Amino acid sequence: MMKYQINILVLSTFLFIALSSCNKSKEGGEGALTGEVKIDGSSTVYPISEAMAEEYRVGQPEVRVTVGLSGTGGGFKKFCRSEIDINNASRSIKEEEVNSCGEAKVNYVELPVAYDGLAVVVNPENDWVKEITVAELKKIWEPEAQGKITRWNQIRPEWPNEEIHLYGAGVESGTYDYFTEAIVGKSHSSRGDYTASEDDNVLVQGISGDKFGLGFFGLAYFSENKDKLKLVPVDDQNDANGKGPITPTLETVKNNTYAPLSRPLFIYVNSTSAERKEVVDFVNFYLENVGILAEQIGFIPMEDKEYEEAKVKFTNFVSQKAQ
Amino acid sequence: MSSPKRRSKLNKRLIEGGLAFSALITVLTTLGIIWVLISETFSFFEEVSIIDFLTDTQWTPLFANKHFGILPLVTGTLLTTFIAIALALPIGLTIAIYLSEYADKRFKRAIKPVLEILAAIPTVVYGYFALTVVTPFLQGFIPELAGFNALSAGLVMGIMIIPIISSLSEDALYAVPNSLRESAYGIGSTRLQTSLRVIVPAASSGIVVSVILAISRAVGETMIVAIAAGQQPRLTLNPLVPIETITTYIVQVSLGDVPHDSLEYRTIFAAGMTLFVFTFILNNISYWFKKKFQEQYE
Numbered sequence: 168m169m170k171y172q173i174n175i176l177v178l179s180t181f182l183f184i185a186l187s188s189c190n191k192s193k194e195g196g197e198g199a200l201t202g203e204v205k206i207d208g209s210s211t212v213y214p215i216s217e218a219m220a221e222e223y224r225v226g227q228p229e230v231r232v233t234v235g236l237s238g239t240g241g242g243f244k245k246f247c248r249s250e251i252d253i254n255n256a257s258r259s260i261k262e263e264e265v266n267s268c269g270e271a272k273v274n275y276v277e278l279p280v281a282y283d284g285l286a287v288v289v290n291p292e293n294d295w296v297k298e299i300t301v302a303e304l305k306k307i308w309e310p311e312a313q314g315k316i317t318r319w320n321q322i323r324p325e326w327p328n329e330e331i332h333l334y335g336a337g338v339e340s341g342t343y344d345y346f347t348e349a350i351v352g353k354s355h356s357s358r359g360d361y362t363a364s365e366d367d368n369v370l371v372q373g374i375s376g377d378k379f380g381l382g383f384f385g386l387a388y389f390s391e392n393k394d395k396l397k398l399v400p401v402d403d404q405n406d407a408n409g410k411g412p413i414t415p416t417l418e419t420v421k422n423n424t425y426a427p428l429s430r431p432l433f434i435y436v437n438s439t440s441a442e443r444k445e446v447v448d449f450v451n452f453y454l455e456n457v458g459i460l461a462e463q464i465g466f467i468p469m470e471d472k473e474y475e476e477a478k479v480k481f482t483n484f485v486s487q488k489a490q
Numbered sequence: 491m492s493s494p495k496r497r498s499k500l501n502k503r504l505i506e507g508g509l510a511f512s513a514l515i516t517v518l519t520t521l522g523i524i525w526v527l528i529s530e531t532f533s534f535f536e537e538v539s540i541i542d543f544l545t546d547t548q549w550t551p552l553f554a555n556k557h558f559g560i561l562p563l564v565t566g567t568l569l570t571t572f573i574a575i576a577l578a579l580p581i582g583l584t585i586a587i588y589l590s591e592y593a594d595k596r597f598k599r600a601i602k603p604v605l606e607i608l609a610a611i612p613t614v615v616y617g618y619f620a621l622t623v624v625t626p627f628l629q630g631f632i633p634e635l636a637g638f639n640a641l642s643a644g645l646v647m648g649i650m651i652i653p654i655i656s657s658l659s660e661d662a663l664y665a666v667p668n669s670l671r672e673s674a675y676g677i678g679s680t681r682l683q684t685s686l687r688v689i690v691p692a693a694s695s696g697i698v699v700s701v702i703l704a705i706s707r708a709v710g711e712t713m714i715v716a717i718a719a720g721q722q723p724r725l726t727l728n729p730l731v732p733i734e735t736i737t738t739y740i741v742q743v744s745l746g747d748v749p750h751d752s753l754e755y756r757t758i759f760a761a762g763m764t765l766f767v768f769t770f771i772l773n774n775i776s777y778w779f780k781k782k783f784q785e786q787y788e
Contacts, residue, residue, distance in 0.1 A: 244749065310555040314548060332636055332722075332732060338552045339748070359550025359557070362638065362722040362732050365745075373720070373732065376625060376637020 200230050202445040205251040207235035208242025209341045210365055211283055211385040212255035212432050214464050219453050222460070226452070230445045238365045239341030240264075243435075247271050252440035253450070256433045257283065257341030257385070261354075274438035276484040278450070278477045280457050282467040284386035284415035285346055285428040287399040292378045295319070295326050298400040298412030301427065304350045307333070307381070313358035319379065333361035334370045334382030342367075346383055349427040371395065386415050390465030403427060420467045432466070441485050454478045527766060530759035537753050543760065549723040549739075551757045552748070558757070560764055562723040566640065566733035567765075570715055571708040573644025573729060574651060578704060581648075582655025583697065589656070590663035591685045602657070609653040617717030620646035625718065634730060638720030641729040647714050651704040658703065662696020663689055695783040702776035706769045712737040736765045 206216050213236045220232035237245065239256045246254040247268040259277065260268075268275065287304065289296050303322050306312060319326040336342035338355070343363075348354040362373055367388040374380040375395035389398055400412035409424030419425035434453065440446045454477050458468040535543070538558045546559025585605070589598050624642040629635045635642075666689050674684040690697070720732025721742055734742075740758045748754045 310553070313550065313553075313555050329634075330731065337742075353554075356554040359553030359555060360548065360722065360724060362720055363552070364721055364742075369721070372621070373637045376629070377732075378634065380636070 200227050200445040200448055202229075202443060203231045203233070204253065204440075204446055204449050205233055205235075206253040206255060206434075207237050207245050207251045208253075208255035209239040209257040209432070210236040210336075210367055211257040211340070211342055211387070212280070212434070214387060215281060215432070215457060215461055215466060216253075216255050216434070216453075218460050218464060219449075219457060222456065223449055223452050227445070227448070230449065232449060236365065238337065238339030239344065241339045241365075243268075246275070246435060246437065247273050249273055249437060249439065252437050252443075252446050254435040256435055258345050258348075258430065259433065260435065261344075275435045276438070276441075276481060277433050277435055278454065278481055279431045279433050279469060279473065280453070280477075281432050281461040281469060282420050283430055283432050284420040284425050284467070285342065285349070285383055285430070286386045286389040286415055287381070287383050287401055287428070288374055288389055288396045289381050289399055290374055290376075290378045291395065291397045293397060296381075296397075296399055298402055300402045300404055300412075301350060302404065304401070305352070307331070308335075308347070308357050309351045310356055310358055313360055316358075329379050332373075332377050332380045333358075334373045334377075334380055335361050335363055336367070336370070336384055337363040337365040340365050342383075342385055345430050346428070386420070386467075387465035401425070401428060417462075417467050431469075436481070436484070438484070447485055450481055451478065454481065524766075527759055527763050530756050531763040534753070534756040534760045537756075538760075547725045549734075551754055552743075558760075560736075560761065562725040563734060563736045563739055563761060564764065565725055565727065566715075566719070566723065567709055567735040567737070567768075569640045569727060569729060569733060570644040570647060570711075570719055570735060571705060573641060574647035574708045575701065575705060577645055577648030578651045578655050579701060582652045582700075582704075583659055585652070585656040586659035586663055586697075587685050587690065589660050591681065591689060602660075605653050605656060608650065611650070613650065613711065613713040614717070616646050616650055617643075617714040620714055620718035632730065636720070636731050638718060638722075638732040639730050640719050640733050643715045643717075643719035644729065646718065647708050647711055650711070650714070651707055654704045654707060655700050658700030659693070659697045662693035662700070665696070666692045695780060698783075699776045699780050702772050702779070706772040706776075709768050709772070710737065710765060712741060716741045736761050740765075 204220075206220070213234060217234045220234050223230065223232055234255075235242075235251075239254075239258055242251070242254040242256065243260060243264045244267075245251045247264065248271060256277075260275075287299060307316055307322060316322065317330055318328060319331050320328045322331070335357075336346065343357070344354045347357045351357055362370070362382075364370055367384045370382050370384050371388055371392045374382045375392065381399075389396060398414060400414040402412040403426050405426070408426045409419070413419050413425050415425045415429065420429040423429060434450075436446070436450055441450075454474055458471065458474055461468045543558050543560055545561070546557050547561055548557035548559050549562045550557045589602065593601070620642045621638075624646055625635065625637060625639065628642055632641075670688055670692055671684060674688045679688070715735045716738040719735060719738065721734050721738060722732045723734040723739065724731070726733065739761055743755070743758045
């Protein structure tokens with residue numbers, strides 16, 4: 168956690184310099200605003216929103232933007248209780264979350280902000296894993312594997328007869344939901360005997376210190392820790408979207424050949440909050456600048472056209488509310 | 491004439507009442523905590539059988555395939571505790587014997603507070619020390635050591651509890667009357683013989699109590715193991731792989747966003763109750779031991 172803050176600090180300083188040189192930051196708003204914008208949710212989207220918040224403060228120092236990380240699911244719980252204005256989500260809102268927001272009469276709008284790939288990673292000293300198939304990942308992570316698949320050679324006979332140590336996102340994170348959905352086939356369903364943490368830095372720390380480790384988390388966290396981890400190309404054995412094992416890159420995530428582990432990231436805005444000037448201003452600022460920022464911190468930006476659409480969607484949402 | 495007297499009597503009663511109330515606050519807090527633990531644990535066991543809880547070898551309450559066996563968490567806790575004591579007992583006792591029997595008085599007066607600084611270091615600092623210094627260092631000798639492991643967490647925890655053992659044991663050794671020392675020298679014992687065969691046995695009750703208190707401290711220690719020992723409940727005595735202790739599990743669930751009033755949430759009370767039972771038994775053993783075996787001289 169200490170390391171985390173330092174990361175954020177370095178990151179935001181970097182972004183500050185990068186952005187002020189682009190001169191984009193002045194677009195913020197219509198005079199000085201005050202108030203507070205509360206954001207929570209996915210730890211995957213956190214670096215983007217935190218960077219946006221830092222950047223926004225430059226133009227609007229009187230608006231306090233706070234960003235938490237409770238995981239997408241944890242964030243939605245707070246969001247539907249109207250405790251926060253914006254939820255960071257690394258997946259779309261689920262049926263039961265739609266219902267609980269509905270019960271609390273909370274209206275919202277979903278805005279896509281970037282793409283992310285899920286990285287499957289091993290320790291750099293691991294010299295046996297060159298690629299892995301989706302079927303093998305399923306065999307490792309499905310609930311039936313619990314207590315049974317515990318050694319590397321159970322996955323492929325030629326891999327060493329050593330214990331496998333698994334690291335992955337915690338059950339409250341959207342990353343977990345997305346990974347289980349894509350790999351196991353059913354959301355929220357996996358083995359339980361692995362190191363599970365909502366804090367991706369714990370996972371990075373774990374795998375980078377463990378020769379027999381294997382884990383998964385958002386691609387951006389890999390980009391930040393390239394020197395400590397080894398990325399594993401994933402083969403979905405479906406030649407229609409690219410032949411053979413595919414390494415997640417800007418290109419392969421965007422054109423969806425890195426299937427099934429690439430996904431869009433969202434922010435959700437509460438309609439009551441969207442009546443407040445500072446929230447509207449912040450969201451507009453967000454959609455305006457997130458493209459450039461996302462790429463700098465290791466995410467994959469969407470097309471300019473898609474950002475334009477998101478802006479129109481948000482403007483309509485706000486004006487609808489005003490009527 | 492009686493009025494100032496009465497006033498002073500009233501004052502006295504007020505002060506006494508205030509003192510009694512302060513004492514009561516701690517008792518009430520303890521009772522409140524025990525009450526919450528018991529009631530939540532009780533509703534936990536309405537849904538999960540206590541036999542599964544005590545015998546199942548897997549602990550995965552947050553996942554699809556739910557198991558509620560506390561054993562992996564208990565072994566994790568005992569493993570780190572054992573490693574800590576294995577380090578702290580010999581070192582702590584050696585320090586105690588040295589300070590009490592050998593060291594120069596002035597040296598002792600200088601060194602004792604320094605030792606106690608070890609106990610004043612925040613445990614979160616110890617945790618990062620284990621994770622970022624001790625583990626990489628140990629990986630130099632033991633390449634298969636995982637990044638999170640019971641070994642380095644246990645060793646660092648051992649360092650943390652050295653002052654508990656050394657300080658309390660030293661008090662016990664020092665309290666052995668000089669007549670015993672002099673008699674031992676009188677029949678021709680060397681200093682080492684006197685220390686090990688006369689003084690240590692005479693102070694054994696105090697030493698045992700110090701060790702039990704140290705164990706109880708290690709069992710309940712949270713930050714070090716949460717940071718350095720991992721978060722994977724597994725039934726193993728292998729100190730080289732990631733494990734999870736009872737305390738770490740409680741931290742993990744309380745920090746995440748598990749809905750209150752769900753079975754998943756109540757698991758932390760069941761885990762907390764287990765921990766409480768452990769430390770409660772240990773503290774009672776130490777109390778009983780002190781009463782029963784304290785050697786009486788004079």
